[in-house]
Amino acid sequence: MRILSEFDQEDRKRKLLQAVIHEYIKTGKPVGSAHLASGYRLDLSPATLRNVMSELEEEGFLSHPHTSAGRVPTDKAYRFYVDAIMDVQHLAxxxxxxxxxxxxxxxxxxxxxxxxxxxxxxxxxxxxxxxxxxGMEKARLQHVELIPLEPRRILAVLVSDTGMVKHRIVSFDSPVPPAFLGDLRTLLNEDLRGKPFSEARDTLMDHVDRITQRHMDLMEMARRLAREAFSTNExxxxxxxxxxxxxxxxxxxxxxxxxxxxxxxxxxxxxxxxxxxxxxxxxxxxxxxxxxxxxxxxxxxxxxxxxxxxxxxxxxxxxxxxxxxxxxxxxxxxxxxxxxxxxxxxxxxxxxxxxxx
Amino acid sequence: MRILSEFDQEDRKRKLLQAVIHEYIKTGKPVGSAHLASGYRLDLSPATLRNVMSELEEEGFLSHPHTSAGRVPTDKAYRFYVDAIMDVQHLAxxxxxxxxxxxxxxxxxxxxxxxxxxxxxxxxxxxxxxxxxxGMEKARLQHVELIPLEPRRILAVLVSDTGMVKHRIVSFDSPVPPAFLGDLRTLLNEDLRGKPFSEARDTLMDHVDRITQRHMDLMEMARRLAREAFSTNExxxxxxxxxxxxxxxxxxxxxxxxxxxxxxxxxxxxxxxxxxxxxxxxxxxxxxxxxxxxxxxxxxxxxxxxxxxxxxxxxxxxxxxxxxxxxxxxxxxxxxxxxxxxxxxxxxxxxxxxxxx
DNA sequence: TTTTAGCACTCACTTTACCCGAGTGCTAAC
DNA sequence: GTTAGCACTCGGGTAAAGTGAGTGCTAAAA
Known part of the structure; x- marks a missing residue:
């Protein structure tokens, strides 16, 4: 009979824990000492296993659903398993x-x-x-297109650098002049390309004045377009x-x-x-x-x-x-x-x- | 003692059925004769109710989960209820x-x-x-837009008359000439407006030659664009x-x-x-x-x-x-x-x- | 002829009691 | 330090018994 060093002790404990987790993952039923002794080549008697298991329980790795049931791994045990024991598989x-x-x-x-x-x-x-x-908050704006469907309905299409496309139809009470639309589009694409969406909306709101100097009456319209088209989606x-x-x-x-x-x-x-x-x-x-x-x-x-x-x-x-x-x-x-x-x-x-x- | 006319008989039966359905909808438990007699002012004894209920059962309106349980409405009963008895409520x-x-x-x-x-x-x-x-199969095409994101990537945007918008990025191996895109866009909008999507795709495939007479080498490209952008979504x-x-x-x-x-x-x-x-x-x-x-x-x-x-x-x-x-x-x-x-x-x-x- | 009261009977559901066996913890022997 | 032995625990399964809502039928009442 040999005396185990502390290292060996810990190693054995770890192997045992691994075995319990493994078995529980496989069967879903609380694992008992006898079952473990017969199924895994641990060369230890159920009694010994019980002792070690109760130590593991004290340390918080195993738990008892009730007195006369086998052991079940705790979250801590799974965590330990994932961090220290588990081999990451490869897919076939x-x-x-x-x-x-x-x-x-x-x-x-x-x-x-x-x-x-x-x-x-x-x-x-x-x-x-x-x-x-x-949502597009984090994405960066790559391209903006404004398409007039009818004089009073504009389709705004936003493309992000991650390949996502967002579109939005905005309806107005009065017709939107094509020239205005063109200006706005140019502005958008020049100023906003590469900016994150959230930022783009703010920038746009600030800059919208530049264009509305020429189309004073359209200011509100532009604002609304910006606000609605760039509204965050979830x-x-x-x-x-x-x-x-x-x-x-x-x-x-x-x-x-x-x-x-x-x-x-x-x-x-x-x-x-x-x-x-x-x-x-x-x-x-x-x-x-x-x-x-x-x-x-x-x-x-x-x-x-x-x-x-x-x-x-x-x-x-x-x-x-x-x-x-x-x-x-x-x-x-x-x-x-x-x-x-x-x-x-x-x-x-x-x-x-x-x-x- | 008055003799009930057949009409009265049927009327009573109907009222009873309604009561059973009502009660079952409310409680979810099979309803028994006594329960019914006390809860609804039918002025009939449980025994009579039992008789009527068993008639209703024979006619297929009620069923028995088991011998000693109350009655449960059948699909037929619900159907009758919905068709003939029910008052359509109004929302408050x-x-x-x-x-x-x-x-x-x-x-x-x-x-x-x-x-x-x-x-x-x-x-x-x-x-x-x-x-x-x-999907857009049934919708009618209202507007098509082709937007070059980069020389080799086209964003196709399809708008239906029902306000739905569908977009699709199509990538090509070689750059797409802007002129070609313009032609294609014009063709699409002229020819396809108002057509159902499913039809539009086919028409497009047929007509795609018209444009590719000028850009022979782009034929396949146009085909692909048509095929992919118009692909049915579900x-x-x-x-x-x-x-x-x-x-x-x-x-x-x-x-x-x-x-x-x-x-x-x-x-x-x-x-x-x-x-x-x-x-x-x-x-x-x-x-x-x-x-x-x-x-x-x-x-x-x-x-x-x-x-x-x-x-x-x-x-x-x-x-x-x-x-x-x-x-x-x-x-x-x-x-x-x-x-x-x-x-x-x-x-x-x-x-x-x-x-x- | 229709309705009702009375009564035996059914049957799901609940409660109780019981047993079984897997599993433990402890003690004493190896 | 390890193991065998043993009393004990307790969830789960099963069977028996009891409960009660509800029925169908028969015969009397209206």
Whole structure:
């Protein structure tokens, strides 16, 4: 019988914790000492495992649903797992190639791209996939067009450098002179190109006088056009595969289900929440650009017993949106991180192709 | 003792049926004879009610969940109720005025309009509200604009007479000459104005030669532009308040819930289904433009124990989309019909203002 | 002939009791 | 330090019993 050094002790503990997490992720049932002893080659008796497990419980890594049940990993355990133990998987080559082909093939329209992406995320994860496209606030203005539909109706089209297009029809009480429109368009394109939308609107409001010196009576008109066409929109939130969560044993009881539905129902809220949460400092780890938020790490009470794996996607080196998956805490983090990472790269590439060509 | 004429008999039966439906709509629990006798001034003993009810059951208007339970209205009963008994309510004046103000005030952007509308429907009904905006297939082309963003990237903007705008960026391998673009734009606007989108695309493909006689090498380019810019998009489906259904006693058991989630998860499908169903002949009734589909009247299995109250909304006298609510069969049809009718009018008006001014 | 009272019967639902077994914590032996 | 043994816990499943709303039927009353 050999005496274990402190290092060995800790190492064993870690391996055990890993085993528990693994098993729980697989089965969803609290894992007991005997089960563990037989399933994993730990060469220890159930009794010993019980001792170590109770230590782990004291340290806050495991918890007991009730006295006579096996152990369940806590948020802290998952966090430890993600940070220190987990190996980030790679997608199977086949899978990756198929995805790559799909993205190269038929991703033309930005909305389709986002929709398919959230579907893809859902399909790969078997959980809920989401994509958050922020409003244009952060995007930079690339091009402005003002198209007279009728004398009193103007179609304003704004194109951002991220390839997003926003349009807005503005109706006036009196006809808008074409010359005025031309001037305004020139002004807009000269002055505002490259500026962030939010800034552009303000600049525009200031500069609108320059043009209205010639068309004094049109001042208000220009103001209104600026105000309405540049009004902030809130961005889109795509959510797919919400149903898949309901088949999981994790969300079986009525209450759980109810709150889940409620959560998913409020898409808009959810989008805001996620984007806010993600905007903050990412819990660290070896996860490249991918963030993992486990259970109570999510500020929103609705997400308290879920995990979110997310990553921002990038155009021209700038992060412009967020995508990821929503699933039970008990998820295969290593695979999920790989999925989110891969998809976020693909989306970034596709957007790049759409805007830079 | 007076002998009842056949008319009186039938009248009584009808009143009874109405009472049962009413009570069931209110409580959601099978209604028994005693309950009915005490709650409604029918001046009949439970025993008599039982007799009449069993007749109604034979005729297919009522059903028994099990031998010793009260009666539950069948689809047929609801249908009869909607067609023959129900008084279409009016919204309370206050409610209506508030709605009116809201719609007049801040409905500028078409997408906002639709989103708010589905939210409004959900709020008024306490069930799920939906709005279906068809693709542009049916809309007529009003204006086409081709904007060069960069030499090799063209932004095509299509405006329909219903005020919808569709845009699409098309990238080419080689620069597109501005003159060519101008020609194409002129051609498009002259030839295609007023044509339905689907037709426009075909016409365009045919006529594209006319222009490419001058720019032979650009033929393929024009083709591609036409094909991609005019590609059919599928329309949007807005769905709000899905969660509210889950609090209803009607969908409490697991299986019910699961299938409901599944249904709502497939927004796209749902949109198609509804639009298909609604396109067909509306079950008649005194319900103005509002259609009511009860339970199995819906072809889609997922809707079998729900009811759909819907109405199309109109621009320039042409129905261009569909909106309504989705709820349990046991719903206050009279109010729901009023809600859907009112909202559909408001949307039609708002769209009218957006397009005609 | 229609309505009503009376009554036996049904059947979902609830409550209670019970058992089973996986799993623990502790103690004492290895 | 590790393990075997053992009493104990407690959720979950199942069966039995009780409850009550509601029915269908029959026979009497109107």
């Amino acid at each position: 080559r086949l899978e990756e190639e198929r995805l790559d082909r799909e993205y190269k093939a038929r991703m033309q329209e930005i909305q389709d791209l986002m929709l398919s992406t959230s579907k893809t995320l859902s399909a790969l994860s078997k959980y809920t996939g989401f994509v958050w496209t922020p 961005g889109d939130f795509y959510l797919e595969g919400a149903g898949s969560l309901f088949s999981l044993p994790d969300f079986q009881n009525q209450e759980e289900m109810r709150s889940l539905v409620h959560l998913l129902d409020e898409k808009t809220h959810l989008g805001e929440m996620l984007s806010k949460e993600m905007g903050e400092t990412a819990p660290g780890g070896k996860s490249k650009g991918v963030m993992v938020r486990i259970g109570a790490e999510n500020k929103s009470p609705g997400l308290r017993n879920m995990s979110v794996v997310s990553s921002s996607y990038v155009v021209n080196g700038r992060p412009v949106g967020l995508l990821g998956i929503l699933g039970p805490k008990r998820m295969e983090y290593s695979r999920m991180v790989a999925v989110v990472d891969a998809v976020s790269r693909l989306v970034s590439q596709a957007l790049g192709r759409m805007t830079e060509k | 004046r206050l409610e209506e005025e508030r709605l009116d103000r809201e719609y007049k005030a801040r409905m500028q952007e078409i997408q906002d309009l639709m989103l708010s509308t589905s939210k409004t429907l959900s709020a008024l009904s306490k069930y799920t509200g939906f709005v279906w905006t068809p 329309g949007d489906f807005y769905l709000e308040g899905a969660g509210s259904l889950f609090s209803l006693p009607d969908f409490q058991n697991q299986e019910e819930m699961r299938s409901l989630v599944h249904l709502l998860d497939e927004k796209t499908h749902l949109g198609e289904m509804l639009s298909k169903e609604m396109g067909e002949t509306a079950p008649g009734g005194k319900s103005k433009g509002v259609m009511v589909r009860i339970g199995a009247e819906n072809k889609s299995p997922g809707l079998r124990n729900m009811s759909v109250v819907s109405s199309s909304y109109v621009v320039n006298g042409r129905p261009v989309g569909l909106l309504g609510i989705l709820g349990p069969k046991r719903m206050e049809y009279s109010r729901m019909v009023a809600v859907v009718d009112a909202v559909s009018r408001l949307v039609s008006q708002a769209l009218g203002r957006m397009t005609e001014k």
